[in-house]
Amino acid sequence: MAVEIFYDDDADLSIIQGRKVAVIGYGSQGHAHSLSLRDSGVDVRIGLPEGSKSRAKAEEQGLRVLTPAEASAEADLIMILAPDTKQRFIYEQDIAPNLKDGDAIFFGHGFNIRYDLIKPPANVDVAMVAPKGPGHLVRRQFVDGKGVPALIAVEQDASGNAQALALSYAAAIGGARAGVIKTTFTEETETDLFGEQAVLCGGASALVQTGFEVLTEAGYAPEIAYFEVLHELKLIVDLMYEGGIARQRYSISDTAEYGDLTRGPRVISPAVKEEMKKILGEIQDGTFAREWVAEDEAGRPNFTKLEEQGNQHPIEATGKKLRDLMSWVDRPITETA
């Protein structure tokens, strides 16, 4: 089925400019949405618990910070940008008691609606604006006059105007400069989880670490291995981003292209594709969501152990040393762009 893609000309910015928006959370996505909404002329306040370490960052940017309950009570559109595993508690304690007829609840990812962790009442709009990129780059691209593509979805259209509202919000954070695609909560959640697990984060990180291990275990210098499998990956992916895999293949040598064509399918073998299908199945049938919610409830023992193991991987020390010598590479992530 053909998708619908919207651009700035299709969006009416005045719709979101006429709303009182509360952004709950001020992390990667929260800071990007809040600052760009404000820069687009939207009345925005931030909801964070007393004692949250994000409070100072938001206040430094001149944003008004209230508790999540106060922000929800004041606003008529509440965008929930707290961690997925915490959202149901924030919803129950702070948002639900403050919902009024005609309010809108927005999400940056469909996890809690798709897996029935949050069940909003019938008298509010329920919609999603999900940028297809990390929050710090969502903000950086907005500041640079560009935008990160975004998905919008409407789960519940109490007002009859929820799609136009979501599109207006997406335009205010720069999404409609690049393209806004209409989807469903289910499609966004399942594709987003699959992408981050199998390709963008899980797949890419494991590919890089394994390539580094194979080279260094064979006696090659870690610095050469780092440049080969991590640093240069960005340059290769930049070509894909600009012109697809065909552009990348045009720019590399024919020796590289022959290796790409004949060896790539041996690395990403049919067994890897089968494993990807299994991962997708666990997302679709809710296995992954149940596992992640239980892991969080248990205090994240496995998450913490694996994160630490990743931080200790030898590629990290090698990379730090080399990036420190390239001033333009380790661009600090700031709270503004």
Ligand SMILES: NC(=O)C1=CN([C@@H]2O[C@H](COP(=O)(O)OP(=O)(O)OC[C@H]3O[C@@H](n4cnc5c(N)ncnc54)[C@H](OP(=O)(O)O)[C@@H]3O)[C@@H](O)[C@H]2O)C=CC1
């Ligand atoms: N990271 C990304 O780029 C993307 C994220 N998303 C989605 O956006 C949402 C937010 O993710 P992300 O930006 O990564 O989150 P982060 O972990 O970066 O930030 C979470 C924010 O929520 C705050 N927070 C924690 N607990 C509460 C609470 N009880 N009440 C209010 N605020 C709270 C945190 O404050 P404190 O400093 O106190 O911990 C922090 O400011 C998720 O749904 C995610 O799936 C979607 C697309 C991309």
Ligand SMILES: CC[C@](O)(C(C)=O)C(=O)O
């Ligand atoms: C790729 C990871 C992501 O889905 C994102 C930045 O889009 C996330 O959840 O952070």
Ligand SMILES: [Mg+2]
């Ligand atoms: Mg994503």
Ligand SMILES: [Mg+2]
């Ligand atoms: Mg995600």
